[in-house]
Amino acid sequence: MKSNSYFPLKFEDDKLIFIDQTKLPLxxxxxxTDDYNRIAEAIERLExxxxPLIGIAAAYACALAFKNHNHKDDDYFNKVYNRLASTRPTAVNLFHALKEIENTYINLADENVYHVLLSIANRIFSAEENYSxxxxxNGLNIFRKKSNVLTHCNTGALAAAGFGTAFAIIKNAFEHQLINHVFVDETRPLFQGLRLTAFELEKNKIPFTVQTDSSAAVLMQxxxxxxxxxxxxxxxxNGDSANKIGTYNLAVLCNFHNIPFYIAAPSSTIDRTIATGAEIAIEYRSSREVLFVGDHQIAKESYQCFCPAFDVTPAHLITGIITEEGVFPFPYNFLK
Incomplete structure (x- = not known):
């Protein structure tokens, strides 16, 4: 696939460089930065x-924490680890990356901590690129004709290494003339579809239309x-999948309208420690994200808001899960 003209994150000259996604697309x-705490803040702020990208960033943050502290210090490591682990509770890639860093740190001699941890971060980044x-x-196998695709939230280079997950499939399928048009949920309340997916589709010259989340049913009808x-x-x-709030709505709509609904994710997104989606910790965000659009207030701050960042789609509503290993249908025995 052809390269795009932007990058979400790279490591260069002993610093992590990343695009501030809260400012996109304008x-x-x-x-x-080489400050691990600044990277933690960037994850919390959704910069x-x-x-996958959260996991990569956290791995680099752990390494950078030892750039000027290049010796083993368990108390310091635990402080760094816990700070990064506290940023986002739902995305399992974060914890997989931190665990890999921790396992390496534990087995280290008291020398070259920075460079060893940096090599692990680079390896995690390369693995995610390969997964993408x-x-x-693999995603080409789900197309039976030239299709109109609907997607939700953002799954491109702004969410993962390489060209992303679901977006990577869309991009590759378009280049193979398997996609006619892409419909993009705006993805309330933070408009990741409107701001980020539309930005990436435009950069890659893929035709698209943005619609409000509540318009998806009409498009299907x-x-x-x-x-x-x-x-x-x-x-x-069991295949239950947590994704950006509004995903469950789409799966129910697809089930009603007999439309295939697929999840695309690397194997690093599979949490093999939990049996069902009932065990997934759901992050709740500030009511400000509903009551404000950017810095512009649109409702009274006294209003109570229900602000889950994610929902869980039951496995039986998912036609297939697409990973780097293939396309797998329900009941997802490969996960066992």
Whole structure:
């Protein structure tokens, strides 16, 4: 696949450089830092977001914490680890990356901590790039004709290494003339579809239309949607999948309208410690994200708001889960 003209995150000159996703699509503002706490803040603020990319950023943050503290210090490591682990509770890639860093740290001699941890972060980044490429190829198998695709939230390079997950499939399928048009849920309340997916589709010259989340049912009713593909932030062993709030709505709609609904995610998103989605910790966000659009207040701050960042789609509503290993149908015995 052809390269795009932007990058979400890279490590260069002993610093992590990342695009501030909260400013997109109107400003392409890059931040450069070697401060692990600044990276933690970036994850919390959604300047860095997307399950795989969060894990990558956290791994680099752990390494950078030892850039000027290049010796083993268990108390300091625990402080860094806990700070990063506290940023986002739902995306399992974060905890997989931190655990890999921790396992390496525990077995280290008291020397070259920074460079060893940096090599692990680089390895995690490369692995996710490889996953993205394979997911894109495997995703071609779900198309039976040139299709209109609907997607939700953002799953491109702004969410993962390489070209992403669901977005990588969309991009590859478009280049193979298997996609006619992409419909993009705006993805309330933070508009990741409107701001980020639309930005990436435009950059990659893929035709698209943005609609409000509540318009998806009408599009399906009018026969304008052939396939729905989303990403996931955590997948339980039975296939229950947590993704951006509004994903469950789409799966129910697809079930009613007999439209295939697919999840695309790397194996690093599978949480093999939980049996079902009932065990997935759901992050709740500030009511400000509903009551404000950016810095513009649109309702009274006294209003009570229900603000889950994610919902869980039951496995039986998912037509297939696409990973770097292939396309797997319900009941997802491969997860066992």
């Amino acid at each position: 400003k392409e503002n890059y931040i450069s 860095i977001r997307g399950a 490429e394979k997911i894109a190829k 009018e026969g304008k949607i052939d396939i729905v593909i989303t990403g996931a932030d955590r997948i339980a062993l």
